[in-house]
Amino acid sequence: MSVKKCRSLVERRSNGLCEICGQHVGETMHHRKREGQGGPWLPSNVLYLCGDGTTGHHGMVTNTRAVYYQAGWCVESWEDPHKRAVLLHHGFVWLTDDGMMPPAVDLARSARWRHG
Numbered sequence: 001m002s003v004k005k006c007r008s009l010v011e012r013r014s015n016g017l018c019e020i021c022g023q024h025v026g027e028t029m030h031h032r033k034r035e036g037q038g039g040p041w042l043p044s045n046v047l048y049l050c051g052d053g054t055t056g057h058h059g060m061v062t063n064t065r066a067v068y069y070q071a072g073w074c075v076e077s078w079e080d081p082h083k084r085a086v087l088l089h090h091g092f093v094w095l096t097d098d099g100m101m102p103p104a105v106d107l108a109r110s111a112r113w114r115h116g
Contacts (some may be wrong), residue, residue: 001097006041009099014048020057020073022089024050028058030073032086037077044095045081047073 007029018024026048033039051058061073068074072086085092085104093101 001040001042003041006043006046009043010046010048013043013095013099013101017048018050018057019047019088020049020061024056026050027056028052030058030061032073032081032084033075033077033079039075039081042081042097043099044097045075047086047095 010029011026013019014026016026018026027050028048030047030049031039032045032047039045047061049058049061050056051060053059053062061068069076072084072092075081075084081095082097085094088101092104094104095101
C-alpha cells in the first residue's frame with residue numbers, strides 16, 4: 001500500500017482527530033511498530049495523533065513506556081500489529097488495513113486502567 005493511501009485511510013478513520021484523546025486535531029502519523037523495526041505503512045500499524053513527536057499524544061507515546069505497549073499504541077519489534085488491539089478514545093479496537101476499526105469487546109471489558 002502506498003504511504004499516501006495509508007495516510008488517507010487513517011485520517012478518514014480518525015475523522016481528523018487524535019485517535020487517543022479524540023479531542024484535538026490529528027497532526028502526525030505514529031507507527032505502532034517503528035519503521036526502523038520493519039513497521040509498514042498500513043492502517044493497522046499507524047495512528048493519527050495530536051502533537052509532533054515531542055508534544056501532544058505523539059510525543060507521549062514516543063516516550064514508549066510499558067503502559068503504551070499495554071494499550072497497543074506501541075508494538076514490539078517482533079509483534080504483528082494486526083494481532084494487537086489498541087486502546088483509542090472510545091475503547092479497544094482492532095485496526096484493519098481497510099481503515100476500519102471493529103471493537104475488541106473482550107479487551108474493553110477487561111481493561112482495568114484509564115488513560116489521560
